[in-house]
Amino acid sequence: MKKRVVITGLGVVSPNGVGISAFSEAIKKGVSGIEFLPELRDLKFSCQLGASPKISEEKRREYLSELQLRNFDSSGILYGVIAGMDALKDAQITSAKPDDAPHWDLGIIFGTGISGVDKFREAIHKIDDRNVRRLGSTSVAQTMTSGISAYLGGLIGAGNMVTANSSACATGTEALLMGYEHIANGKAKYMLCGSTSDSGPYIWGGFDAMKVTTYKYNDTPTEVAGPMSADASGFVPGSGAGAYLLESLESARERGATIYAEILGGAINNGGQRGGGSMTAPNSIAVQRCIAEALSNANVGGDEIDYINGHLTATIKDPDEIENWSISLNRKGKNFPHINSLKGMVGHCLAASGSIEIVSAILQLHEGFIFPNVNCENLHPKIASLVASEKISMKTQKTSLQTIAKASFGFGDVNACAIFKKI
């Protein structure tokens, strides 16, 4: 018998709001974190817009000691630490004290695409200057993929599995589902899950070169055509972190913890880079299977989904995603669930996109609202033929939600879909 799993803590470091209350406020108001970055202009980027969280020096010191901040240059680890520790605190779980035993029943699955690119760049310069010895002790911990889970593990004293998953833009959703399985199978009581992604030109450059970002709005960052828009011409790169504390239902009830939502189940699969799928494009059959398997795993019918938090990146793939949802749920027109995409406000936060978006989805479920789709007035005609326009709201709506779906897709043809329910 599998254990039921719930979410009892949230944390977020988003380009449009750091901390749950600021973020919740921002998404209700449709506040954008997208801005023009002179640094990208000077480096001759096509897309000179970006979306990064603003973290004060004071805030950094709240979470990391002076010694930890010495020679520290990994924005992703900073974001992940803030989001992760906030989620723990939100769930009212305290770190093990230095002389205590570790929390044997608390594990961490916190992923990223790549860690500490700025730190790695510094290391590469030193090595090329034949000065490898000058790297000191801080290079490895900040540049290893598991840097973020290792930092959190040490701060918390986690004694269960502590690891970092990596599946491109599906990383955050995958982390949630891996943590869910771990608790459902009785291997841990608590799992801190989430994902993080660095800021800056060295993480964003490759996407700029691939022309998947937009070059059309450098002078008008408030007008970037959002996901599902007919004018969508690519995404704005973003960064940040999202985190959730997963817990068995019995433990949460025993503690009297606030329960944001139950994770009913989900699915992770891969299109095999076959059937139209490739390193960069999804195999639609695989996406449909992933959604269908998630519903079946959650024991939920397609007709029960009230709301979809889409992956929807503001690229030419948005209409395909909508079609895949429509086929998998067997719903269209006015019968299609409410749907939105956070990427209109925060850009595409890459490895952190899934986790920041899951936090946004859980807040909507918990508080009963749907945030607005930003700059999507001119709906893509193929999408308009599948979904009634009132289901793609441009305004914040207050509405009670019961069962919702979140999916993320990523390079490597990876798919992940999770189903949540209010309890």
Place this chain on the structure above:
Amino acid sequence: MTSEEIYSKLEPIIKTYLPEDVSAKEVNRKSDLTRELNINSAHLVDIVLDIEDVFNIEFKNEDMERLRNVNDAISLIQQKTSA
């Protein structure tokens, strides 16, 4: 440079790397850096880099092996600054 002069420059470097639960007052010349002051052994390389910057010297791999306590550091620095 006298050993007092060296110690006065060395002490703040070492204090930077003390774990939060070790008081700066516990640092003295006989303190074993990792065993008594509980400094993470990975930080020994950072202490050496800081010493190199402050005293404008360079440590070799063999020097690192001799570095156990504060006095070891002082004598290594003395050797290198007088050479």
